[in-house]
Amino acid sequence: MATSVASRARGGSLDDPFAVHMAPPAGETSDQRTARLAAAQNADKTSRQIDEVLLQSKKILDKKKADVKILLLGQSESGKSTVLKNFRLRFTPQYFDGERAAWRMVILLNLIGSLRVICETIESELESPEFSLVSDLHRQRCADLAPVLREEEIINQLISPSKQLLGELYVRPGGEWKTILASSEVAQNSASVVLSMRDEIENFWADTAVRELMEKKEIPIRDGGGYFMDDVARITEADYVPTDSDILRARIKTMGVEEHFFEKESASAARGVKDFWIYDVPGQRGSRAAWIPFFDMVQAIVFLTPLSFYEVLEEDTRVNRLEDSVILWKDICANTLLQNCQLILFFNKMDILKAKLRAGLIINEYVPSFADRPNTYIGATTYFKEKFKAYHKRSSPKPRSFFYYETTAVDTRSTAKIIGAVHEEIFRKHLHDSVLI
Ligand SMILES: Nc1nc2c(ncn2[C@@H]2O[C@H](COP(=O)(O)OP(=O)(O)OP(=O)(O)O)[C@@H](O)[C@H]2O)c(=O)[nH]1
Numbered sequence: 001m002a003t004s005v006a007s008r009a010r011g012g013s014l015d016d017p018f019a020v021h022m023a024p025p026a027g028e029t030s031d032q033r034t035a036r037l038a039a040a041q042n043a044d045k046t047s048r049q050i051d052e053v054l055l056q057s058k059k060i061l062d063k064k065k066a067d068v069k070i071l072l073l074g075q076s077e078s079g080k081s082t083v084l085k086n087f088r089l090r091f092t093p094q095y096f097d098g099e100r101a102a103w104r105m106v107i108l109l110n111l112i113g114s115l116r117v118i119c120e121t122i123e124s125e126l127e128s129p130e131f132s133l134v135s136d137l138h139r140q141r142c143a144d145l146a147p148v149l150r151e152e153e154i155i156n157q158l159i160s161p162s163k164q165l166l167g168e169l170y171v172r173p174g175g176e177w178k179t180i181l182a183s184s185e186v187a188q189n190s191a192s193v194v195l196s197m198r199d200e201i202e203n204f205w206a207d208t209a210v211r212e213l214m215e216k217k218e219i220p221i222r223d224g225g226g227y228f229m230d231d232v233a234r235i236t237e238a239d240y241v242p243t244d245s246d247i248l249r250a251r252i253k254t255m256g257v258e259e260h261f262f263e264k265e266s267a268s269a270a271r272g273v274k275d276f277w278i279y280d281v282p283g284q285r286g287s288r289a290a291w292i293p294f295f296d297m298v299q300a301i302v303f304l305t306p307l308s309f310y311e312v313l314e315e316d317t318r319v320n321r322l323e324d325s326v327i328l329w330k331d332i333c334a335n336t337l338l339q340n341c342q343l344i345l346f347f348n349k350m351d352i353l354k355a356k357l358r359a360g361l362i363i364n365e366y367v368p369s370f371a372d373r374p375n376t377y378i379g380a381t382t383y384f385k386e387k388f389k390a391y392h393k394r395s396s397p398k399p400r401s402f403f404y405y406e407t408t409a410v411d412t413r414s415t416a417k418i419i420g421a422v423h424e425e426i427f428r429k430h431l432h433d434s435v436l437i
């Protein structure tokens with residue numbers, strides 16, 4: 001009966017189930033006793049270590065809950081991961097610095113990817129019956145580059161999460177790929193193959209027929225990111241170390257959610273900075289469901305949109321890029337889970353917009369409502385800013401401030417200033433909200 005067991009245990013009787021288990025075995029020798037006590041001591045130590053780990057994990061979890069969390073949102077190629085790199089460059093420069101060897105491999109991979117796209121374009125051009133800018137000589141040059149092109153698949157096998165080994169570069173979530181690229185012998189061999197053919201690559205790209213073909217086909221390898229065709233001599237030097245700007249221009253598509261912890265570095269110039277987290281997510285249409293679990297835990301969203309009204313989405317060529325961004329922006333503004341969240345809008349890739357306008361882009365051919373406003377950079381940014389601001393005001397469940405910046409995320413200098421201002425603003429609001437709570 002329950003009562004009798006309890007009362008016997010309280011009385012310390014030998015029927016106590018614990019006492020039975022703790023008692024030394026009958027006839028224990030002195031050596032056995034020493035071994036038993038040592039084992040018990042070890043078990044005790046392990047148990048205390050486990051408790052310590054659990055306590056630490058809980059502390060980390062509690063701290064994470066209290067820390068500011070920032071989510072980067074926007075369509076694919078809007079520049080989310082590039083903005084994250086800018087944050088890392090400013091707030092954790094030592095970590096950023098330690099990754100240059102891995103980025104060198106990404107840059108070489110981006111170069112091989114461009115070469116593959118060019119060779120595929122040449123091949124399809126040669127198959128078309130119309131007059132062609134290129135000839136069998138170019139086909140031969142591509143065949144000569146085969147050893148370099150083969151390396152794309154070899155390196156991707158090391159770091160890619162899927163069987164698709166050609167096409168846009170993406171990696172398994174987490175930082176392991178950086179260690180692999182920086183230290184694996186296979187990757188180093190691949191780099192040697194590219195370096196050994198630098199003259200062939202340079203001569204290939206120096207051919208005006210090849211460049212003209214890419215322009216005629218309107219294949220934007222220049223604008224698409226990860227463009228290093230004009231840097232072959234420099235990036236294939238044996239002692240090449242990527243600059244900050246090279247790393248910002250290197251392209252890896254984000255597949256899973258990447259969580260980055262920003263812990264103050266003592267050597268960091270950014271004094272007074274508190275720890276915070278940034279979440280970088282994939283922007284492709286099919287991956288946007290992955291954003292939702294973060295909505296009720298983040299304090300701020302940096303929403304990126306290039307003003308690419310002249311382009312369509314890569315994953316769905318029926319959808320205009322700017323239209324997609326506007327719909328997303330309205331949804332984010334209207335979401336009630338995010339009603340207390342600070343929204344910061346970046347019009348990104350402004351260098352590309354400026355270059356397009358210089359090259360003769362006519363805005364109202366793509367956006368009829370732009371009408372006869374000045375077809376200039378200021379004209380465009382003013383018009384679209386007012387649009388985004390109006391959606392923000394109309395869709396937000398309750399009033400909130402509108403923060404907006406024009407950015408060129410591959411420009412470290414101008415972006416560093418903006419990142420500093422954004423960081424300050426987010427922490428100012430966080431402090432204000434904490435006081436109110
Ligand atoms: N010219 C120019 N290129 C940029 C700018 N911002 C980003 N890029 C480049 O555009 C490419 C795509 O940027 P990412 O940061 O990878 O885009 P993302 O939003 O993370 O894309 P997903 O991971 O596919 O969702 C990269 O190669 C960048 O270097 C910019 O302001 N100007």
Ligand SMILES: [Mg+2]
Pocket residue numbers: 080081082252253254280281282283
């Ligand atoms: Mg990304």
